[in-house]
Amino acid sequence: MSAPATPGPRPKQNALPALGLKLAASLLxxxxxxxILQRGALRVVPEPALLRKIxxxxxxxxVAVLLFSHLxxxxxxxxxxxxxxHVPLGTVLRVAWIGFGATAALPLRMGEAVRPLLIxxxxxxxxxxxxxxxxxxxxxxxxxxxxxxxxxxxxAQPLVPLPSHIGKLEVPAALVPKAAYGALVLxxxxxxxxxxxxxxxxxxxxxxxxxxxxxxxxxxxxxxERVDQIVQGIGFLSNARYTVPFLVGTSIYWFxxxxxxxxxxxxxxxxxxxxxxxxxxxxxxxxxILVPNAPGFFGTFQLAVYxxxxxxxxxxxxxxxxxxxxxxxxxCQVVIMVGLGALCLLFEPSRTSAQxxxxxxxx
Numbered sequence: 510m511s512a513p514a515t516p517g518p519r520p521k522q523n524a525l526p527a528l529g530l531k532l533a534a535s536l537l538x539x540x541x542x543x544x545i546l547q548r549g550a551l552r553v554v555p556e557p558a559l560l561r562k563i564x565x566x567x568x569x570x571x572v573a574v575l576l577f578s579h580l581x582x583x584x585x586x587x588x589x590x591x592x593x594x595h596v597p598l599g600t601v602l603r604v605a606w607i608g609f610g611a612t613a614a615l616p617l618r619m620g621e622a623v624r625p626l627l628i629x630x631x632x633x634x635x636x637x638x639x640x641x642x643x644x645x646x647x648x649x650x651x652x653x654x655x656x657x658x659x660x661x662x663x664x665a666q667p668l669v670p671l672p673s674h675i676g677k678l679e680v681p682a683a684l685v686p687k688a689a690y691g692a693l694v695l696x697x698x699x700x701x702x703x704x705x706x707x708x709x710x711x712x713x714x715x716x717x718x719x720x721x722x723x724x725x726x727x728x729x730x731x732x733x734e735r736v737d738q739i740v741q742g743i744g745f746l747s748n749a750r751y752t753v754p755f756l757v758g759t760s761i762y763w764f765x766x767x768x769x770x771x772x773x774x775x776x777x778x779x780x781x782x783x784x785x786x787x788x789x790x791x792x793x794x795x796x797x798i799l800v801p802n803a804p805g806f807f808g809t810f811q812l813a814v815y816x817x818x819x820x821x822x823x824x825x826x827x828x829x830x831x832x833x834x835x836x837x838x839x840x841c842q843v844v845i846m847v848g849l850g851a852l853c854l855l856f857e858p859s860r861t862s863a864q865x866x867x868x869x870x871x872x
Contacts, residue, residue, distance in 0.1 A: 535616030535803045542808020549678025551815050555832040563837060567776035571769055575845060578765040579609065585758030586624075588751040589642035592744035594634040603853045604628050608643075610850015613843055617801035621647075627857070637735050645743040648703055651799065652696040653759055657767070658689045658792025665785035667820040675819040676828055682819045685793055692796050706736075707743050767791050773838050778830040779822070790817035805843050811835050 546553060583605035590596050604627045611620030625639035671682045706713055714733050721729035745751035767788045774782035782790075797813025798806045818831045 531617050531619065532804075535801070538801075538809075539803030539807045542803070542812060545678065546808070546811055546815075549674075549676040549680075549815075550828060551676045551678065551811065551835075552828070552832040553811060553836070555829075555836050559829065559833045562778055562833065564776045564778075567772055568837070568841075571772040571776055572841065572845070574765060574769040574772055575841065578762055578769060579606070579845070579849065581758055581762045581765065582609070585755050585762065586642065586646065588755040588758070589646060589743075589745050590628070590634060590639070591751055592748060593638045593642065596628065596634065600628070603856060606849045606853045607857065608850070610847045610853075613806060613846040614804055614850070616804045641743055642745075645703060645745075648696060648699045649756075649759065650763075651692070651795075652700050653763055654792055654795045655689065655693040655696050657763060657788050658796070659693050661785045661789035661792060662686055662689060662820075665783055665789055665821065667789075668823075672819055672824065674824075675816050676824065680816075682816065685816050685820055688796065689792065703743060704746060707746050770838075773834060773841075777834040777837055779818075779826070779834055782821070786821045789820060790814060793817035793820075805847075806839075810839050810842075814838060 543553070580602075583602050584598075586605050587596065587598060587601045590601065604624055607627060608620065608624035611623040612618060614620065615623075621643065622640075624643055625636045628634055628639045629636040667682075667686070671686075673679075673681050675682055713736065717733045717736060718729045721732050745755060767784065770791045771782060771784050771787035774780065774787060793816055794810065794813045797809050797816070800809065802809040814835045815827065815831065818827050818834065822831060
């Protein structure tokens, strides 16, 4: 039987003004991105004539592959949660899809907090430990995606020389590989830090207690308890029973997602796009939307995909078939993520029924 959940992060009582400020900031960001897109002749909506060229047979394949990748993405989370406590598979899928939809819909990546808050309601896992699993997932995904992007930039030779602009935007495409290498170093360091916290758990507790205790012993105790619970969320690292299937699932997820990007190229007239070029476009997009952004990833999504396409296709293709690719990719990604989340939200049980479900599923 899993231990009772300890209280996790609680929303502040006066959160409405803060939410309003975050929404306003995200809308300003969206407006700035839209202005940049317009300045660079990078269309948000392609010309009507291009929309008639969509190959719906390939688009159907794309949707099927994307749905499968999201299924794998949700399923693998169970291997991160398992060392912390038992959660029924149905709950994992439901909460994961709601969380993915919230991340896409809410501004400034506020949706990242949804999964820990909902999984805590199952009664078997603390919100802080669940936050640790989500944080570990984000770091490993970032590292995996950075490695894929690094490999893609080697295996799919970009244009030589790289264009000095993206569309009509006076931003050199050469900045993209530099950003990719920087992201690889960043996520490599983050993963090393994650592993160090896991391997030196007691030493970390003692260090925090000593340093923060100089200010307030009570605060030091609170902080060390929270860090200890978050570190529980990365317990899968020391158990091959969970680490191996999670990494296998991660590989399947990212290569399936890259396949979906390649299929979308066929649907939108970019028939020359290779698989590794699709990996590069996906990698640039993944890194582009990691930063806080507008609702629906609007603006940063379009700019990132255009930047990825500019590495491999001449300007006329980027501004024509590329605009169709960006538009259809964006609509499908957001509609499917938000739609799945909204559908699962309809079946989200109340707190009482969620705890009963967890109790019934506990060994």
